[in-house]
Amino acid sequence: MKRIILASASPRRKELLALTGLKFQLDTSGYEEEMDSALNPHKLAKFLSREKAKAVASKYKNSVIIAADTFIFFKDNILGKPRTEKEARRMLTLLNGKTHSVITGFTIIDTGNNRRLSKSVVTKVYFKRLTRKEIDAYVKSKEPLDKAGAYAIQGLGSVIVRKIEGDYFNVIGLPLSALTESLKRFGIHIL
Secondary structure, X not given: OOEEEEOOOOHHHHHHHHHOXXXXXXOOOOOOOOOOOOOOHHHHHHHHHHHHHHHHHOOOOOEEEEEEEEEEEEOOEEEOOOXXXXXXXXXXXXXXXXXXXXXXXXXXXXXXXOEEEEEEEEEEEEEOOOXXXXXXXXXXXXXXXXXXXXXXXXXXXXXXXXXXXOOHHHHHOOOHHHHHHHHHHHOOOOO
């Protein structure tokens, strides 16, 4: 089997891909994401994942590269990761009591034959109505920092989500069902 490289610095993506039982290495792309694109959200998610994958693919021969990019889409706005508590509070207030979409684009590149595939997956997330005090308490936990949309559904953020429609793992950052189905086209079978 070809060497598999996960082009990501995300500990969450590493944990998710490990759930499949695949043996893989990590290599970060170093690609600087440009979020304010004129592309529609699904095309942007695929574009960003493709650029990350290409940046890593150039370093490996006869390997399969997997890269992904996740962001929140709400009322024609793309929300990435907050860098400050103030940004996190603003994002959580914006999403408070409302529904938003989590979009992940992923790309697979086989460097042996230059075969490529990019897809995007969307999951709808419904937030509970939170008080200002609850938002402040969540921000103080520091969990919202460096998480798309300022929350982590797999952590304390689970208490602010009322329900989801779609792939739970997509909200964390890697849609395992769609990814493993796509890997079959590259000769990689999980089951």
